[in-house]
Amino acid sequence: MRLYIETADKIDDLAARAEKAGVSLTKEPHDTEWSTRAFGVTEPSGFLLTIGSPEKT
Numbered sequence: 001m002r003l004y005i006e007t008a009d010k011i012d013d014l015a016a017r018a019e020k021a022g023v024s025l026t027k028e029p030h031d032t033e034w035s036t037r038a039f040g041v042t043e044p045s046g047f048l049l050t051i052g053s054p055e056k057t
Contacts, residue, residue, distance in 0.1 A: 002048040011037040011053045 007014065015029045018041065026048065027040035038052030 002050060004050045004052060007051060007053050009053065010055060011039060011051070014051065015039040 012029050015025060018039075019025060023041055025039055026042050027038075027050075029037060029039040032038050032052065035054070036052040037055050038050050041049050041051070043049055
């Protein structure tokens with residue numbers, strides 16, 4: 001299962017903070033075809049999380 005979480009935070013900054021906290025990214029920050037910027041992680045229960053923002057670089 002994959003969950004999408006939208007945030008107003010800057011995605012690149014949020015991904016860097018997550019990595020600094022020891023979170024392994026499954027997908028680096030990237031621009032999506034839906035005009036958002038997002039990155040992916042897997043949480044401890046195995047759920048895939050995509051964290052995105054309407055901000056696109």
